[in-house]
Amino acid sequence: MTSIADIEIPADGTGTGELFEAAPSLTCEMERVIASSGHGLWLSGPSQDTIETAMDDASAIGAYSVISSEDDNDRWLYDIEFEPDTIDLFEVVLEEGGTVLSASASSNTWLLSIRFADRESVSSLYDRLDNDSLTPTVVRLFDLAEETNSQCGLTPRQYETLVAAIDHGYFEIPREVSMQELSKELDISHQALSERLRRAYRALVTSELNVSEDETVAPPMPSD
Structure with missing residues (x-):
């Protein structure tokens, strides 16, 4: 563990x-x-x-x-x-x-x-x-148990991806690794990495703000 x-x-x-x-x-x-x-x-x-x-x-x-x-x-x-x-x-x-x-x-x-x-x-x-x-x-x-990941709403792959992004300096300012470089490191496509990170962000924000999935759906835009 x-x-x-x-x-x-x-x-x-x-x-x-x-x-x-x-x-x-x-x-x-x-x-x-x-x-x-x-x-x-x-x-x-x-x-x-x-x-x-x-x-x-x-x-x-x-x-x-x-x-x-x-x-x-x-x-x-x-x-x-x-x-x-x-x-x-x-x-x-x-x-x-x-x-x-x-x-x-x-x-x-x-x-x-x-x-x-x-x-x-x-x-x-x-x-x-x-x-x-x-x-x-x-x-x-x-x-860091698997239960911790699930409590945050993260899948094991999402968790591993976020840890890799932190380790390689993806969240540093300025970034120390590009998304393209990180995707090669994880042996996945650039698009797959982008989608996995977005889902992980959503899971973390939803968990930390304690809101339901329904509440995260954007309200309809007002008509002209």
Whole structure:
């Protein structure tokens, strides 16, 4: 049964620990999709010069490069590679069979939302992090059962499609994957994906707003 775990992990001892020591006001956010050998992290808080000086001085960080920036928010997207002997949180999660749904850090603490195939995998990751003296804290843990899907009015395929869309950044602004690319990933036609998403949206809206199917039918347009 699929499980979702929200886990807090102090940055000390990880690849970003030295960055927070050098720049305590730093905030980090993982980029969902990035085509590189490293990790995409949005960094903000201090000035760009302060951030890059901290990365230059950090023994855990190897190569890095700027990919994008948001001048209005003073936020920069970096492709960062950690040194081989560094504890890389994202790689550890992958090795333990998890998928990082989101990850952000501030005040020297990471908060990761991770999807696992079962609770045993959650325990395995927890033990591994604890053995590495990273003192993880499970903030929330819940299972995604088929009953949850039906309560929202979603079919299993609709649910799987929405999860895939989230994982691939379809709902990000701007979108990180097109509908055409997502349809290829799911091995269905563009039209089938569009129809499945529309039905899923309708099911979610109907469920969340607690309205009946009759109430979702648009009223007739007034005649001239």
